[in-house]
Amino acid sequence: MSAQNETIRRITVPQIRDRKGGEPIVSLTSYHAHTAAIVDKHADFILVGDSLGMVMHGMESTVGVPLDLMVMHGRAVVRGTKRALIVVDMPFGSYEESPNMAFRNAAMIMKETQCQAVKLEGGARMAETIKFLVERGIPVMAHIGLTPQSTNVMGGFKTQGRDEDTWNMHIADAKAVAEAGAFAVVVEGVVEPLADQITAAVDIPTIGIGASKNCDGQILVLEDMLGLNPWVPKFVKKYGNLGPAIEQAVAEYADEVKSRAFPGPENVYNNK
Numbered sequence: 001m002s003a004q005n006e007t008i009r010r011i012t013v014p015q016i017r018d019r020k021g022g023e024p025i026v027s028l029t030s031y032h033a034h035t036a037a038i039v040d041k042h043a044d045f046i047l048v049g050d051s052l053g054m055v056m057h058g059m060e061s062t063v064g065v066p067l068d069l070m071v072m073h074g075r076a077v078v079r080g081t082k083r084a085l086i087v088v089d090m091p092f093g094s095y096e097e098s099p100n101m102a103f104r105n106a107a108m109i110m111k112e113t114q115c116q117a118v119k120l121e122g123g124a125r126m127a128e129t130i131k132f133l134v135e136r137g138i139p140v141m142a143h144i145g146l147t148p149q150s151t152n153v154m155g156g157f158k159t160q161g162r163d164e165d166t167w168n169m170h171i172a173d174a175k176a177v178a179e180a181g182a183f184a185v186v187v188e189g190v191v192e193p194l195a196d197q198i199t200a201a202v203d204i205p206t207i208g209i210g211a212s213k214n215c216d217g218q219i220l221v222l223e224d225m226l227g228l229n230p231w232v233p234k235f236v237k238k239y240g241n242l243g244p245a246i247e248q249a250v251a252e253y254a255d256e257v258k259s260r261a262f263p264g265p266e267n268v269y270n271n272k
């Protein structure tokens with residue numbers, strides 16, 4: 001078989017967009033080639049999220065994440081995968097100033113990482129930018145509701161829509177990004193009835209995180225659902241418990257080093 005025939009084509013942006021109202025879209029974040037290869041078998045798209053600043057680099061928010069870090073992790077995830085669509089988050093400060101700036105940085109991310117789409121935070125206020133990028137060949141996933149890059153304005157990561165007076169604004173955000181050409185929209189940290197109204201109001205898939213089971217898809221941070229982060233938001237369900245598993249392995253190694261049980265004969269080289 002030729003190399004061409006062996007190539008498994010990745011899921012495309014239109015295939016994700018066409019899942020509106022259909023089988024729920026499965027997605028997770030990943031920042032790392034080898035975990036991405038595992039996620040690749042089961043996810044429709046993988047997000048290289050700017051949450052990597054907090055999860056991988058110990059930052060207190062995503063505000064300090066530099067563009068080159070997104071490129072580095074984006075490359076790793078693209079290298080490790082072959083099937084899922086790869087979306088890379090645009091970090092704080094790389095797109096808000098103008099559509100021109102957003103295009104320059106989004107095009108750089110796509111060229112350097114070979115990802116297929118970018119994600120940026122903001123509703124109506126980013127609609128002009130989303131339209132500008134999509135018209136020029138860059139698929140955009142939008143992100144509304146709790147937008148973590150605005151944590152300093154909001155005074156923390158605050159669930160949105162508890163006050164029903166704000167619902168119209170969030171629904172207008174969803175409609176604005178859909179109208180601007182976003183192929184999907186992450187709806188984060190909003191009360192469930194608002195998430196349901198947003199999903200009903202737009203003809204693009206909604207990807208929920210701390211939102212609603214009725215969204216067109218779901219996303220979680222991989223390390224959160226694996227039980228690797230010491231603290232996780234309330235909306236996370238832990239499907240694994242890797243933190244304690246790692247600690248047990250490290251403790252056993254430490255004991256064996258101290259008792260000289262490690263390295264054993266099979267772990268050293270001899271000259272015979």
Ligand SMILES: Nc1nc(=O)c2c([nH]1)NC[C@@H]1CN(c3ccc(C(=O)N[C@@H](CCC(=O)O)C(=O)O)cc3)CN21
Nearest residue numbers: 051054055062148157158159189221224229233234235
């Ligand atoms: N590891 C990780 N997981 C995430 O889901 C995630 C990140 N990092 N970093 C970027 C954003 C920030 N996220 C967060 C972070 C904290 C809360 C949080 O503290 N939620 C409170 C509810 C606050 C309220 O009721 O207003 C909670 O108790 O869960 C929510 C989303 C989601 N994203």
Ligand SMILES: CC(C)C(=O)C(=O)O
Nearest residue numbers: 029049050051089186
């Ligand atoms: C939580 C998801 C949606 C995200 O934006 C991230 O991981 O950065």
Ligand SMILES: [Mg+2]
Nearest residue numbers: 049050051089
């Ligand atoms: Mg993000």
